[in-house]
Amino acid sequence: MLRLVLASANPDKVREIVALLGAVPGLELVARPSHVPEVVEDGETLLDNARLKARALRTATGEAAVADDTGLEVEALGGAPGVESARFAGEDATYAGNVAKLISELDRVGAVTPDRRRARFRTVALVAFPDGDELWAEGEVRGTIATDPRGSAGFGYDPVFVPDDSGGRTFAELTSDEKEAVSHRGRAFRELARRLADRG
Amino acid sequence: MLRLVLASANPDKVREIVALLGAVPGLELVARPSHVPEVVEDGETLLDNARLKARALRTATGEAAVADDTGLEVEALGGAPGVESARFAGEDATYAGNVAKLISELDRVGAVTPDRRRARFRTVALVAFPDGDELWAEGEVRGTIATDPRGSAGFGYDPVFVPDDSGGRTFAELTSDEKEAVSHRGRAFRELARRLADRG
Secondary structure: EEOOOOOOOOOHHHHHHHHOOOOOOOOOEEEOOOOOOOOOOOOHHHHHHHHHHHHHHHHHHOOOOOEEEEEEEEEEOOOOEEHHHHEEEEEEEEHHHHHHHHHHHHHHHHHHHOOHOEEEEEEEEEOOOOOEEEEEEEEEEEEEEEOOOOOOOOOHHHHHHEEEEOOOOOOOOOOOHHHHHHHHHHHHHHHHHHHHHHHH | EEEEOOOOOOHHHHHHHHHHHHOOOOEEEEOOOOOOOOOOOOOOOHHHHHHHHHHHHHHHHOEEEEEEEEEEEEEOOOOOOEOOHHOOOOOOOOOHHHHHHHHHHHHHHOOOOHHHOOEEEEEEEEEOOOOEEEEEOOOOOEEEEEOOOOOOOOOHHHHHHOOOOOOOHHHHHHOOOHHHHHHHHHHHHHHHHHHHHHHH
């Protein structure tokens, strides 16, 4: 039995990770202990940040830790918000604040038509083992940014991200099963599960 | 550190339980192991079912286990669906199937106006300890059943349950923080956390 402590305390992310890894045989998923302090996510890449979070938790607990970092990269904004996605509208940004900032930035640069609003979501998920070993996987989904938020499922930028081949629906208009089948986080964690199984 | 294994493998419920208990000091929450078989929920009350699930998991793992059972009780239907809420439309019922059945049953009995559509959600949350001790808590929220589903947050009957004092919004139109502040499950798990803290 491999015991994995989850670095994320965000219930929305925990929901998805449990949905994605909860049925993997031989894994025991443990919620982040409340006494472990948060780490400053000042890495330059998603991989840096996932590693920072997983290593800090491994150090605090002495156990294998899994962390992920996710970024929304918008072409017309030169790849922004990227690693800044969670705090695009400021340090204490809300989901709605980040979405509003994204829409206003796209307006500001005149990116109105769908082909000017191309974007991708990327997740890097990483396990840091007590022996220093690390395993990681990446997932990506391409799409466009809607002009107005639609739907109330999901979280974060979901109400304005329209994945390709979704019939024009945003992530927030998909069921959680539909979202996880194609999402960046779904792809990253399924690949991570395969790599964990290969490692044995 | 009290280690609690979660009986529910439903990601939506896990999300709420982690949001409600994740910050409680001294608790370690562990996801349901994938090898533990499901238990038949044939109790006559919510407390019976929560106890059945927690005891079965405690037996399978030898550890303290927490389970909850939730029912929607509709006055005009004599308290139905109650303990049958998760399978109102049949054994493999979907959330949408159960909602559709509820609406059609209310139509059938002619319960059209809000005062004829009164309902309450109840949750019983129970911890079974390895030494045979048990702790439980109950949470309740009153409201009415909407005539049509609205909103896509939450899960289950959330799109048709309008809690009192929500300004007419369904649970599925509230943010998760708003829902957890007043919900049956929020109230049950906050009370359970207090009882766990009192027990020490």
